[in-house]
Amino acid sequence: MVLSGCAIIVRGQPRGGPPPERQINLSNIRTGALARRAPQSQPDQKDTPDEPYAFQAREFLRKMLIGKEVCFTVEVKTALGREYGMVYLGRDTTGENIAESLVNEGLATVRREGIRGNNPDQARLCDLEDQAKASKKGMWTEGGGTNTIRDLKYIIENPRNFVDSMHQKPVNAVIEHVRDGSVVRALLLPDYYLVTVMLSGVKCPTFKREADGTESPEPFAAEAKFFTESRLLQRDVQIILESCPNQVILGTVLHPNGNITELLLKEGFARCVDWSMAVYTQGAEKLRAGEKSAKERKVRIWKDYVAPTANMDQKDRQFVAKVMQVVNADAVVVKLNSGEYKTIHLSSIRPPRIEGEKNKDKDKRFRPIYDIPYMFEAREFMRKKIIGKKVNVTVDYIRAATSSSETSTIPAFAERTCATVTIGGINIAEALVSKGFATVIRYRQDDDQRSSHYDELLAAEARAIKNGKGLHSKKEVPIHRVADISGETQKAKQFLPFLQRAGRSEAVVEYVFSGSRLKLYMPKETCLITFLLAGIECPRGSRNMPGGMQVAEPFSDEAMAFTKELVLQREVEVEVESMDKAGNFIGWLHIEGVNLSVALVENALSKVHFTAERSSYYKTLVSGEEASRLRKDKIWANYEEKKVEEVVHVMEEKERTANYRAVYVTEITDTMHFYTQDVETGTQLENLMETMRAEIAAQPPVEGSYAARRGDYCIANFSADGEWYARYQLSKIQSLLKPVSLSTSLPPQREIVPSTRLAVIPPAFSTRTLAAQATEYTFAYIQVPQDEDARADVVDSLVRDIQNTQCLLNVEHSGVTCPHVTLQFADSKDDVGLSLVKEGMVMVDVRKEKHLQKMVTEYLNGQESAKTARLNIWRYGDFRDDDADEFGYKLKK
Structure with missing residues (x-):
């Protein structure tokens, strides 16, 4: 460094670190002093400006010496340690003398005091100074050199x-x-x-x-x-x-x-x-x-650096995988080539989130995907971009599991594999951030666990902020009002006719419960429904039951994995045919021309259910099942095919069984299902009720102690006779009044009662200890009217004719939710269902089983007589069977 025109700092050669420094002052010459700033601790002092030619002298030496090797001799060392000597450019004293060069350029003056006549170096300096004066160089020019003083600026105002x-x-x-x-x-x-x-x-x-x-x-x-x-x-x-x-x-x-x-x-x-x-x-x-x-x-x-993925093999650090599910806006589930599933979190980004509990609506169940602003848009962006596609995954770091507190052993966050996911050269995390659907995490400076493309993420976020996109927009946040009608029987009933008439409807598979049970999001209708695949019988998985855990059937997990891989979070088309009593829709699901029911059967993960016989897909299902059986694959691995002679013999011998038994009809529902009790067990049931009432009388319930919850079973005290009845299921909560729906079958069946007249069932009579005393059935050979008014007329007629009366019951065939039966009046032995057909109140449900054809023919003859007489539904014109499936709807039109 050149401190001034007459002082420099030199260094030796570096060996193992910064070398020592040494200041050398040039002997026998003097240059102008450079400007100095006044100490900030002494505001009364002023800055000292340059002396004339001081900066030029410094610059002369700087340009000559900086970075160059020099040789110096020390002539004088003061008591304070200052060293004065001569400096030569180069490795020895034969080089250019720096002091002489300064004097020759008129940038330094010679100290003439104490001149020794026998000192040739000082004499030469004097000669050079005289020559500079004569030539009017540097400071010896006319004017004194005031134009060489810098206007040095130490402070910038703005x-x-x-x-x-x-x-x-x-x-x-x-x-x-x-x-x-x-x-x-x-x-x-x-x-x-x-x-x-x-x-x-x-x-x-x-x-x-x-x-x-x-x-x-x-x-x-x-x-x-x-x-x-x-x-x-x-x-x-x-x-x-x-x-x-x-x-x-x-x-x-x-x-x-x-x-x-x-x-x-x-x-x-x-x-x-x-x-x-x-x-x-x-x-x-x-x-x-x-x-x-x-x-x-x-x-x-x-020197002590360890890479976040140093302990991972190359194949684990970088691989190609298929995206099976978008968990939320920053995580995906991928399927590796080995068949293993792995959750991958996108490095260094944070999905949309809601700040604090105050923004959550406590009156409804919080659903992050719909209730957090821009979470749905972020998930949909990723779903449409990468679901079902192969992506490149580069693991950036493994985030270790963290505990919720120092003393807790429960992890707040499990271990996370954080990676950069790209498809077609596009970084998915960067694309999310650039659209304003995610933000970039800020790290401590020493935190090296971050995305390998962290700077691109920051740049993308800056662009999103500048353009006001997504989370950075000043517009109102989008609101998604999505109705979840899963398990909502009444809402599902209202929605069913619309879906049936719609034919194929678009949907997105939100969740897969099992191989044949899914949750669907209907974009046009903005609702969530539970959907059951029609025409097949899929292995059931394990589940909690009142009697304990039900063991999973073989290949239930494989069936669910197959369905997940094929349709989870994909856009599909559904055909709704019917619904069950729990409000679940039943129908067919198609994805890219593939019928999921058929695919499960063809892959030996499901069997054909008899309800598929009336479907146009029946032949395809049977063909697929037959091929699976021949391969003895999966669920058919232990299948032993019966000989043809035995099958023919069984088919010839199978006939309709007419085994009528006396029952007591206790309730008829709005969907034309009904509950019965066997007349033979009536006395036992009365004794059971008396025992229960005696126990309740011995230990009467405390009024108001029971907290009513929808779906619970309880006992109820009815106003008609003041007696306690069991078991009832709460169907609706209306402020302080609780309507209940009868689960067992002693009248009265339904009443709105205050919650104070409800109590817990005694343990000996609970649903786990005592089976239901009433059985649910529905009518065989007849179709339930889709129109509410037409169906209500039929129900009113049935209530008038058979409720709380004794009838004769015969099971005709099994059904999806309950057995299908025929009823006869106890006195006249007339068929109740056939009477409804002959009166033109219902249509015939044509069964294809051979052993039922005699009954089907009798019902069809009754229907023809009602048509001829133009009774009820047939009174407005000539209907063909294939035109009259929605006769209730046509009637209203």
């Missing part, structure tokens, strides 16, 4: 405007001081601004000032400072002023030999800084590449 005015163009400068490896003091030319510049995008180890005023260097701080000093101190450079956050000027220093910022990173003297990398104009990827190189070589500050 640094931000000053930086913006530079338009990020290179500015000529001289580095005057190096504070540490990444902070320098620069003199900007030609206007002589003295500014402190922090290198954009990096940070070197620093010198910490202790309380006693001493400085303690961080590891490699001195080495980093020497690295920058030895290359930049008092060198001519160009500086790109890039930003000015919080009065700190950020910039990039460019030397003809290279960019010091990138060199510091490559040599392990600096680390990348996220907050300032965004303004680095030379390309942030170059900085990351330099840092990565230093980490891989484990040099300097990275």
Whole structure:
């Protein structure tokens, strides 16, 4: 360094670290003093300006000596340790004498006091000074050199405007001081601004000032400072002023030999800084590449560095997988080539979230995917982009499991595999952030567990903020009002006719409960429904039952995995045919021309159910099942085919069985199902009720102690006779009144009662201990009217004719929810269902089983007589059977 025109600092050759420094003052000459800033602790003092030609003398030496080898001799050493001598350019004293050169250029004066006549060096200086005077060089020119005094500016009033005015163009400068490896003091030319510049995008180890005023260097701080000093101190450079956050000027220093910022990173003297990398104009990827190189070589500050994926095999760090499910806006489930499923979290991004409990609607069940703003849009973006497709996965880090507290052993977050997921060269995380559907996580500077494309994520977020997209938009957030009618029987009933008439409807599979049970989102109707696949009988999985855990049937897990892989979160088409008593819709599901029911049967993961006989898919189902049986695959592995002779014999012998028994009809539902009790067990049931009432009388329920909840079974005290009846199921809660629906079958069957007249069932009579005393049935050979008014007329007729009366019952065939039966009046032996057909109140349900054809024919004859007489539903015209499926609807029209 050149301190002034007559003082320099030299260093020896570095060996194992920064070498010692030594200040040499030139003997026998004097140059002007450079400007000095007044101490900030003494505001009454003023800044000292340059003396004439002081800066020119300094510049003369700087350009001549900086970075060059010199030879020096020490002539005098003062008591304070200051050394005076002669300096020569080069390795020995034969080189150019620096003092003589200064004097010759008129930039220094000779100290003539105490001249010794026998000192040739000092005599030569005097001769050179006389020659300079004669030639009027330097300070000996006329005018005194006032024009050589700099207008040095120590303070910039508005640094931000000053930086913006530079338009990020290179500015000529001289580095005057190096504070540490990444902070320098620069003199900007030609206007002589003295500014402190922090290198954009990096940070070197620093010198910490202790309380006693001493400085303690961080590891490699001195080495980093020497690295920058030895290359930049008092060198001519160009500086790109890039930003000015919080009065700190950020910039990039460019030397003809290279960019010091990138060199510091490559040599392990600096680390990348996220907050300032965004303004680095030379390309942030170059900085990351330099840092990565230093980490891989484990040099300097990275000597103990261990990569987040260092312990992983290459095949585990980078692989191709198929996306099976989008868990939420930052995680996916993928299927590896080995068949294993793995959850992958997108590195360094955070999905939309709701701040605090105050924004949650406590009156309804909180559903994150629909209730958190932009969560649905984020999930849909990912679903449409990557579901069912192969993606490239590069694991960035493994986030260890964390506990909810220091004393808790329960993890708040399980271990997470965080990776960059790309498809077709597109980074999914970056695409999410750029659309405003996710934000970028900010890390501590020493946290290396982050995305390998972290800077691109930050840039994408900056663009989203600038353009006001998604989470950064100032518009009102989108609201998704999605009705969940799963298990809502009444809502499902209202929705059923619409879906039946719609034919094929678009849907998205939200969840797969089992191989044949799914939850669907209907976009046009904005509702969620539970959907059961028609025509098949799929193995059941394990589930909790009143009597304990039900064991899973063989291949139930395989069936569910098959369905998940084929349709989960895919766009499908559904045909709704009917619904069960729990409000679940039953029908056919198609995806890209594949019928899921058929696919399950063909893959030996399901059997054909007899209800498929009336379907147009029946032949395909049977054909697929036959092929699976022949392969003896999966559920057919232990199947033994009967001989043809035995099958023919059984078919010939099978006939309709007429085994009527006496029953008591206790209730008829709105869907034309009815409940009965066997007349033979009537006495036993009365005794059972008496026993229960006696136990209740001995230990009467405490009024108001029972908390009514919908779906619970309880006992109820009815106003008609003041007696306790069991068991009842709560069907609706209306403020303080609780309508209940009878589960067992002693009248009265239904009544609205106050909650104070409900109580817990005694343990001996609970649903787990005692089976239901009433059985549910529905009519065989007749169709339930779809129109509510037509169906209500039929129900009213049945209530009038058979409720609370004794009838004769015969089971004709099994059904999806309950057996299908025929009823006869006890006195006349007339068929109740056939009577409804003959009166024109219902249509015939044509069964195809051979042993039932006699009954079907009798019912069809009754229907023809009703048509001829134009009774009830047939009174408005000639209907063909295939036109009259929705006769209730046609009647209304």
